[in-house]
Amino acid sequence: NAGVTQTPKFRILKIGQSMTLQCAQDMNHNYMYWYRQDPGMGLKLIYYSVGAGITDKGEVPNGYNVSRSTTEDFPLRLELAAPSQTSVYFCATRDGPDTQYFGPGTRLTVL
């Protein structure tokens, strides 16, 4: 049982490039989330999903897109990367009202 996995662990992008951050879970949780954490700050919700085929915006969705075609996977797409998207990205899952379980994170730098 791997829990929540994220790839890649680290990535450097040039301004204007695109990439997809991968998130996978093997806990069969319906709810999945993408957060970003800027240095010295708390996490901010980018997008979330309540089940396969259902996604919605969080607090800071601009510059990102998501899809949820399966229960297991919830990729986050960055189009036209900007320096303001330099951050650590965490994926999380939840089953019911209980806690969210966080993945190890992807550290992204946009230069």
Added chain:
Amino acid sequence: ELKVEQNPLFLSMQEGKNYTIYCNYSTTSDRLYWYRQDPGKSLESLFVLLSNGAVKQEGRLMASLDTKARLSTLHITAAVHDLSATYFCAVDMSGSSYGKLTFGQGTILTVHP
């Protein structure tokens, strides 16, 4: 505006001392979560508080929730070095069951010998 404020933001403690971290939030909620984050690591769940008056304890940490005051506390008893970390509270103020969390800024705790 949905806001979650923690204080203090920085806390330097001596081993063996007690202290409390406060978490205030702006809108009615009865779903509050405490997490721990070690440097360069992910978030680890500490407590889930889902009703007014909820109190949970694990080792030297105890968390409580007062939904009327919109306040949660994380009390540290007889601190030890291993408790050094950043502590976040997070509140679901969305009024739904979707788990849309708003995080505080975090409290950086350093425990000295």
